[in-house]
Amino acid sequence: MQTRRTVLVQSALIAGTFLLPGCAKAREPDGGVRAGLYNCEGCEAVDERDPARLGSTTQIAGPDEPGPRLLVTGRVTTPDGTTPAAGVIIYAHHTNIDGLYANGDDESEWSRRNGRLRGWVKTDADGRYSFLTIKPSPYPDMTIPAHVHLMIGEKGKRRYYVDDVVFAGEFGVTEDYRRNQELRGGSGIVTLRDNGNGVLVAERDIILERHRA
Numbered sequence: 001m002q003t004r005r006t007v008l009v010q011s012a013l014i015a016g017t018f019l020l021p022g023c024a025k026a027r028e029p030d031g032g033v034r035a036g037l038y039n040c041e042g043c044e045a046v047d048e049r050d051p052a053r054l055g056s057t058t059q060i061a062g063p064d065e066p067g068p069r070l071l072v073t074g075r076v077t078t079p080d081g082t083t084p085a086a087g088v089i090i091y092a093h094h095t096n097i098d099g100l101y102a103n104g105d106d107e108s109e110w111s112r113r114n115g116r117l118r119g120w121v122k123t124d125a126d127g128r129y130s131f132l133t134i135k136p137s138p139y140p141d142m143t144i145p146a147h148v149h150l151m152i153g154e155k156g157k158r159r160y161y162v163d164d165v166v167f168a169g170e171f172g173v174t175e176d177y178r179r180n181q182e183l184r185g186g187s188g189i190v191t192l193r194d195n196g197n198g199v200l201v202a203e204r205d206i207i208l209e210r211h212r213a
């Protein structure tokens, strides 16, 4: 019987993409730090932009990019779940309308592997951020849901990923999926709403993970 992790590995290999490892769900009893928090292939990409030049909003895909317009937005808080976390870098990347990480460039390993649809923001004083982009499609092999990868860069801390943004009620977002969430940074399952101007809005609030002192 295949586990979700097995399916993820297979689909990543088939799609020629990469897997974000570290499916450990448990938190360690001492300090509440998640086991395997820093197991993150590709988190180097968080640091490919100068934080001083980042704003809290960015556009990943312009109007010429095929696909429904999507705004991924939310508020980042400290591990207490209420205090706004300012100055946190978020790196996002996702597939295109064909489900592919396509048209990367030669800037870095991750610009090649993650494709063109990627971007960076730095949360504002209220912990808010937004990515304007297009709604990705599932990988062509249709093994896992359409998703947006998010990686986190807190000042002076090691980088880590949080649960992908996925879309409630759509392909692959099953009860099994819901049950097996790692809940890194809270749930990544969002319910899309239309803002009335042709943009789908995905609210993905993020609760920062605890670190070792």
Ligand SMILES: [Fe+2]
Pocket (backbone or CB within 6 Å): 017, 147, 149
């Ligand atoms: Fe992916």
